[in-house]
Structure formats: C-alpha cells, structure tokens
Amino acid sequence: MSGNAATRAERRLALWLCAPAASIMLAVAAFPILYAVWLSLHRADLRAPDQTAFIGLDNYVTVLSSPIWWNAFGVTLFIAAVSTAIELVLGMALALVMHRTIVARGLVRTVTLIPYGIVTVVAAFSWRYAWTQHTGWLAGADAPLAGTGSAISIIVLAEVWKTTPFMALLLLAGLVLVPQDVLKAAAMDGATPWQRFRRITLPIMKPAILVAVLFRVMDAFRIFDNIFVLTDGAHGTASVSIVAYNNLIQGLNLGIGSALSVLIVISIALIVLLLLRLFGAVGPRTARGWG
Amino acid sequence: MASGTGRRRIGWGLVDLLVVGYALVPALWILSLSLKSNETMTDGRFLPHDPTLQHYAAILGDGAFLRPLFNSIGIALISTFFAVVIGGFAAYAIARLEFVGRRTLVGAALLIAMFPQIALVSPLFKIEIALGLFDTWPGLILPYVTFALPLAIYILTAFFREIPRGLEKAAYMDGATPMQAFRHVIAPLAMPGIVTTAILVFIFCWNDFLFAISLTSTTASRTVPAALAFFTGSSQFENPTGSIAAAAVIITIPIVIFVLLFQRRIVAGITSGAVKG
Numbered sequence: 122m123s124g125n126a127a128t129r130a131e132r133r134l135a136l137w138l139c140a141p142a143a144s145i146m147l148a149v150a151a152f153p154i155l156y157a158v159w160l161s162l163h164r165a166d167l168r169a170p171d172q173t174a175f176i177g178l179d180n181y182v183t184v185l186s187s188p189i190w191w192n193a194f195g196v197t198l199f200i201a202a203v204s205t206a207i208e209l210v211l212g213m214a215l216a217l218v219m220h221r222t223i224v225a226r227g228l229v230r231t232v233t234l235i236p237y238g239i240v241t242v243v244a245a246f247s248w249r250y251a252w253t254q255h256t257g258w259l260a261g262a263d264a265p266l267a268g269t270g271s272a273i274s275i276i277v278l279a280e281v282w283k284t285t286p287f288m289a290l291l292l293l294a295g296l297v298l299v300p301q302d303v304l305k306a307a308a309m310d311g312a313t314p315w316q317r318f319r320r321i322t323l324p325i326m327k328p329a330i331l332v333a334v335l336f337r338v339m340d341a342f343r344i345f346d347n348i349f350v351l352t353d354g355a356h357g358t359a360s361v362s363i364v365a366y367n368n369l370i371q372g373l374n375l376g377i378g379s380a381l382s383v384l385i386v387i388s389i390a391l392i393v394l395l396l397l398r399l400f401g402a403v404g405p406r407t408a409r410g411w412g
Numbered sequence: 413m414a415s416g417t418g419r420r421r422i423g424w425g426l427v428d429l430l431v432v433g434y435a436l437v438p439a440l441w442i443l444s445l446s447l448k449s450n451e452t453m454t455d456g457r458f459l460p461h462d463p464t465l466q467h468y469a470a471i472l473g474d475g476a477f478l479r480p481l482f483n484s485i486g487i488a489l490i491s492t493f494f495a496v497v498i499g500g501f502a503a504y505a506i507a508r509l510e511f512v513g514r515r516t517l518v519g520a521a522l523l524i525a526m527f528p529q530i531a532l533v534s535p536l537f538k539i540e541i542a543l544g545l546f547d548t549w550p551g552l553i554l555p556y557v558t559f560a561l562p563l564a565i566y567i568l569t570a571f572f573r574e575i576p577r578g579l580e581k582a583a584y585m586d587g588a589t590p591m592q593a594f595r596h597v598i599a600p601l602a603m604p605g606i607v608t609t610a611i612l613v614f615i616f617c618w619n620d621f622l623f624a625i626s627l628t629s630t631t632a633s634r635t636v637p638a639a640l641a642f643f644t645g646s647s648q649f650e651n652p653t654g655s656i657a658a659a660a661v662i663i664t665i666p667i668v669i670f671v672l673l674f675q676r677r678i679v680a681g682i683t684s685g686a687v688k689g
Contacts, residue, residue, distance in 0.1 A: 128510070134590050135511035142502035142561055143517055149558035150524045153535035157527075218431050224424045230675040231668055232432050234611070235439055238667030240619045240637045243660040247442045250653070256454035258441070282438055287612065291567065294608035297678055298574050328570035336525065336563055343528050346621065366530050375534075382531035389526040 160379035167373035180380035189364060190381070194388070197360040200273065201341035201392075204280045208337060209330075211281070212288030219289065220296045230293075237286035245350035248279045252351075269357040276358060279347045284340070288333050295329025296322070331400055335393060342389050361385050439664075446657035453653055467658035471643075477659060479631040480639035485666060487549055487635060488617040491556035495613045496606060498557065499564025504594055506565065507572035508580075518565075525562035533626045540627055547629045555623050560613040567612075571605030572598060607677040614670055618663070636663045 164176045184190045219230045236244070251257045252275055254264040265271040299322050307317050323330075345362040348354060354363040365385065369378030445453070447463040455461060471477040506514055536555060537546070545551035575598055583593040599606065624638035631639070640659055643652040 131509050132511045135505040135509040135514075138501040138505035138509075139511075139513075139517055141498045142565065143520075145498065145554070146520060146524060146558055146561055149536070149554050150527070150532070152539060153532040154523070154527055156535045157531045215431060218427055222424045222428055224421055224428055227672065227675060229428050229431055230678075231671045232435050234615075234671050235435050235664060235668065238615055238618070238664050238671070239439060239442065240621065240640070240660055240663065242621050242637065243442065243640065243656060244438070246653075246656070247438065247445060250445065250454075251438075251441055253454075256456050258456055258458040260456075282434075286435070290608055290611060294567075294571070294604045294678055297604045298571070325574075328573060329567075332566045332570050336566065339525050345528075345530065362528050362530060365528055369530060369534070379531060382528045385528045386523070386526045390522075393522065393526070 157379045157382050160375045161383050163376050165374075165376040165379075167375060176376075180376045181384070183377060184380050184384060189359075190361070190384070192357060193359045193361045193364045196273065196358060197342055197344065197362075200277055200280065200344055200360065201338055204277050204284075204341055205334060205337050207277075207281050208285045208288045209334060211285045212292050212333070215285065215289035216292035216296050219293050233289060234286045236283050237290075239283075241283060241346040242350055244283055245279060245347045248275065248347075249351050266352055267356060272352050272356055272358045276344075276347055276351055279351065280341065280344060283347070284337065288337055291329055291333035291336075292326065295326040295333075298329070299325045327401070331396075334400075335396060338392055338396065339389050342392065343385065361388070442657050442660055446654060446661050448654060450654060467654035468662070471655050471659050471662070476631065476639060476642065477636070480634050480636045481663065483549070483631075483633055484618060484635040484637075484663065487552050487556070487633070488614050490549070491553045491560065491617045492610055492614045494553070494557045495560040495564045496610050499561050499609065500568050500599070500606065502561075503565045503568030504572055504598065507569045508577075521562040521565050524559065529559070529622055533622060536623075537626055546627060547633050549633050551627050552623060552633060552635070555627070556617045556620065560616055563616075564609045564613060567609045568602065568605055571602045575601050604678045607674045611671055611674055615667060618667060 161180055162175060162177060163173055164179070165173050215233055219226070219233060222229055249257075249266070251259040252265050254260050263271075265275060303321055304317055307321055312320070343362050344360050345366065348358060348360050348363055349366070352358045354360070354367070359367075361381065362385065365378050365381040368374045368381060372378070441458065444458060444460050446467055447460040447465070448455075449460075449462060449464045449466065452461045502517065505511065506518060540546040540551050545554070579597050579601070580593045583597045584590075588596070618635075619637060620635070621637040621641075624635045625641060628634040628638055636659065640656050643655045643659065
C-alpha cells in the first residue's frame with residue numbers, strides 16, 4: 122500500500138476502528154485521572170473542606186519525605202518482583218502442561234484457571250483462616266501473619282497462587298502460535314527439547330510473554346485486596362495502594378491520597394519503561410514490523 | 413510410537429495430577445469451610461468434621477444472593493462482549509494500520525492500566541450520581557469495559573501482529589474489503605488470543621469488588637462479590653464465614669462453565685497451516 126489514496130483510506134479505517142475504544146476510555150477514565158492530578162496539587166482534606174487551596178508540590182514533598190511511603194514502596198517492589206518472577210516460571214510450566222498434555226486436556230485447562238476465578242477477597246479470607254493461630258489448618262501454634270517476613274511470604278504465596286493462571290493462560294495462547302512443523306523439523310535436525318524451546322518457542326512467544334509480564338507487574342504493583350484482608354498492612358506489610366487507601370478513604374485526605382496515586386502511576390511507568398527497554402516494545406513498535 | 417503411548421499417558425496423568433493439586437488444594441479449603449457447621453468452623457481441621465449443607469440452603473433460599481447472581485452473569489457477559497469487540501477493532505488498527513495518534517492511544521491505554529483504581533472510585537461515584545448511572549447495569553458495564561480495554565488491546569495487538577500480512581493481501585486481491593478481511597481471515601486466526609482475552613475479561617468483571625461495592629447500592633445492580641459484604645450468616649447474628657464460602661463456591665461454577673466452553677478454541681496449528689497453504 123504505497124498510493125496516497127490507499128493511505129487515506131487506511132487512515133479513515135483506523136479512525137473508525139479506534140473511535141469506540143478511544144471515546145469510552147476518554148469518557149470514563151479521563152475525568153477521574155485529571156481530577157486526581159488536580160487534587161494532588163491542592164490541600165484537600167475532607168475533615169477541613171473550607172481550607173482547600175493550591176499548594177503546588179507540597180503533597181509530593183510530604184509523601185516523599187515520609188518513611189511510610191518508602192517502606193511501602195520497598196515492600197510493594199519486593200512483592201511485585203518476587204511474585205512476577207515466580208509466576209513467570211510457574212506459569213510457563215503450567216502453560217506447557219495445558220498445551221501438551223494428552224490426558225484430560227480440557228479438564229486440566231479448566232481446573233488450572235479456578236484459582237484466578239475465585240473472588241480475590243474470598244480467596245484471601247480463606248488464606249487468612251488457614252494461617253490463623255490455633256484455628257487454621259496451616260498455622261498450628263504459630264501466628265505467621267504477625268511477623269513481617271512470614272506475613273510477606275504468605276502474601277506472596279496468596280498472590281502467586283491466585284494469579285499464576287492469568288500468566289499461564291496468556292502464555293498458553295502464545296504457545297499455540299508456535300508452528301508445529303518448525304518444531305518437528307528442528308527435532309529431525311537433532312535439536313534437543315531445550316534447544317527447541319530456547320531457539321524456536323521462546324522467540325515466537327516473546328510478544329505474549331511481554332504482555333503477560335507487563336500486565337502482571339502493573340497489577341502486582343497495585344496489590345491491594347490480598348494485603349487488605351491478610352494483614353491490613355500491619356507489621357510493616359503495607360503496600361503503596363494500602364497507604365493510598367488509608368489516606369483517601371480512611372483518612373479523607375484527598376490531597377495526600379491523590380499525590381500517592383500519582384506517585385504509584387509514575388513508579389509503574391518507570392518499571393514499564395525499564396521492562397520495554399530490556400525486552401523490546403509491544404505497543405508503539407512500528408506497524409510495518411513484519412514487512 | 414504405539415508402544416510408548418501407554419507410558420506417556422501415565423506420565424502426563426501424573427503431571428496433570430500435580431497441576432490439579434496445585435490449583436485445587438486451597439480451593440478445596442474454601443469448599444471445606446462452606447460445608448463446616450458454625451460450631452466446627454474454627455476447629456483447625458482441613459476436612460469438615462460433620463459436613464452440612466446449611467449454608468447453601470441459607471443463601472439459595474434468599475433473594476439477597478440470587479438477584480446479584482443474575483446481575484453478575486448479565487453484567488460480566490455484556491462487558492466481555494464489548495471489551496473484546498471494541499478492543500479487537502482498536503488492536504487491529506494498532507497492529508496493521510498507519511495513522512496519527514496510534515502512540516497516544518497505546519499510551520492512554522497503558523496509563524489507565526497503571527492508575528490505582530482506588531483513586532478513581534470517588535470521582536466515578538460523583539459522575540455516575542450526576543448522570544443517573546449510579547446503581548444501574550450500565551453504571552458498572554462502562555467502567556468494566558474501560559478498565560478491561562487496555563489488557564484486551566495489548567493481548568489482541570500482540571496476536572494480530574503474529575498473523576502474516578500475506579494472508580490479508582491475498583484476501584484484498586480476491587476483492588475483500590478491509591472489514592471482510594478482518595472478519596473472515598484475521599479474527600479466526602487470532603482466535604486463541606480472542607478467547608484468552610474473553611476469559612480474562614470475564615473473570616476480571618466477575619471478580620471485581622471495588623467498583624461493585626462503590627457504584628451500587630441495591631440489588632438492582634449489585635453483583636455477587638459486593639453482595640458478599642452484606643452477608644450475615646444463616647441467621648442474622650451468626651458469623652457469615654460459612655455463607656460467604658458457600659457463595660464463593662457457587663459463583664465459581666459459572667467461571668468453570670465459561671472456561672470449559674471456550675478453552676477448546678485455544679488450539680495449535682491454525683496459523684502454520686494457513687502459511688503453508
């Protein structure tokens with residue numbers, strides 16, 4: 122397609138195709154996001170509504186000079202990095218089983234997705250009961266949710282169990298794109314299973330892997346439900362979203378809470394940029410990539 | 413080939429068992445909680461001592477659960493349909509067409525996926541009250557579609573990119589319009605990606621708690637996760653743990669059916685055949 126007319130037709134088609142997605146995202150998300158940014162630059166405390174005023178970056182200074190933010194940031198980064206890494210490995214293993222198994226494949230695929238299908242809050246409660254001192258079947262006489270290290274391990278466990286199926290399903294969808302005849306030809310040329318996986322399967326799956334990791338990291342960095350139910354952020358386990366919630370909903374301090382939200386977005390954006398730098402682009406790459 | 417098949421089946425059977433165990437043991441704990449009587453709820457055993465169906469009887473005999481179940485099914489199905497169709501259109505344009513604003517669209521989608529949802533709830537609440545959308549089906553469907561779109565667009569873009577361009581060119585040469593090429597050539601080939609998106613979006617809508625609790629106030633549109641928060645137990649003053657666990661078991665069944673129906677479409681070999689032929 123090199124002609125001018127074709128390009129114009131293409132542009133018109135693209136406009137029509139993108140209009141519904143663009144308008145609904147703009148209509149629903151634009152105002153809340155802009156409002157949060159506006160609030161973050163103001164003193165906006167619902168306990169003193171008449172003192173609302175523009176204060177520039179003061180809220181950001183307050184947050185960034187507070188140990189609460191940095192502790193939560195460290196905890197969140199740790200949970201996000203560790204759980205995403207475990208989920209990638211485990212998810213790939215699950216995806217391979219879902220793809221290759223010759224026994225009860227439909228059943229395995231369906232059952233594997235059950236953890237992701239259970240309402241997060243309920244799953245988190247069941248973990249809490251399981252780890253509760255004396256009454257839970259996993260806890261015995263200990264109180265593992267009351268120690269920072271053990272509580273964070275349990276949070277990671279709950280998160281990994283719950284969301285590995287998300288990773289596995291996305292990887293499975295990438296896995297089925299790998300042409301079987303290429304794998305067979307490589308096997309005939311004497312490539313070992315590991316070589317075939319490294320040299321053929323992984324490169325073809327790269328876009329699927331990147332999307333899966335990207336969305337898992339973004340989601341893990343905003344972790345809320347699991348921590349809220351398991352520890353409510355006590356014993357040094359608060360994530361950045363828990364801190365934002367405590368300020369927005371509990372503390373009614375919209376200015377600080379919104380500044381926290383914006384800082385969460387900036388943190389995630391930096392992580393995403395880093396990932397894209399390391400592993401290549403998914404979205405903004407040129408449409409002509411395939412040639 | 414035939415001689416190794418039996419042993420291979422046993423091997424895969426064992427691997428399957430491991431996977432099923434991983435997925436099911438914590439889920440069975442919830443099932444067990446739902447079958448425990450209130451007296452034995454905290455006895456620390458994995459299995460119920462004297463299994464009872466009292467919690468199931470209690471929630472199924474109560475409109476406070478059945479109407480939200482109906483809302484959940486309707487809202488999740490409609491949201492999934494719109495997110496996949498609208499996201500599919502946009503993803504096709506992003507993957508295949510050259511146009512101004514593509515980067516902006518991709519960036520905006522990412523921004524929405526990054527924003528902490530707790531920060532968006534109160535402004536959305538204000539807007540929906542003002543527009544009369546509060547506590548209605550569209551009042552939940554609109555945010556669900558919006559927040560599912562980034563994931564849908566990204567997954568589908570990645571899949572459309574993997575489909576060789578030659579196929580559409582062939583369709584164009586046969587006189588197909590771009591729309592026909594999309595519907596009859598691209599969409600069927602991207603089926604694994606489309607089905608995956610549908611399953612993930614459906615589960616996202618089905619499990620959402622935050623929007624459901626903040627944007628509804630009656631059973632007119634309250635979905636099950638939000639309704640759970642109002643459970644009081646078999647009788648008003650009892651601990652609702654058993655009822656919540658029973659409800660969680662029941663609302664996992666539609667997910668299982670949905671996945672069972674759709675997972676068949678995630679199969680290998682379609683693209684490779686298409687390239688060869």
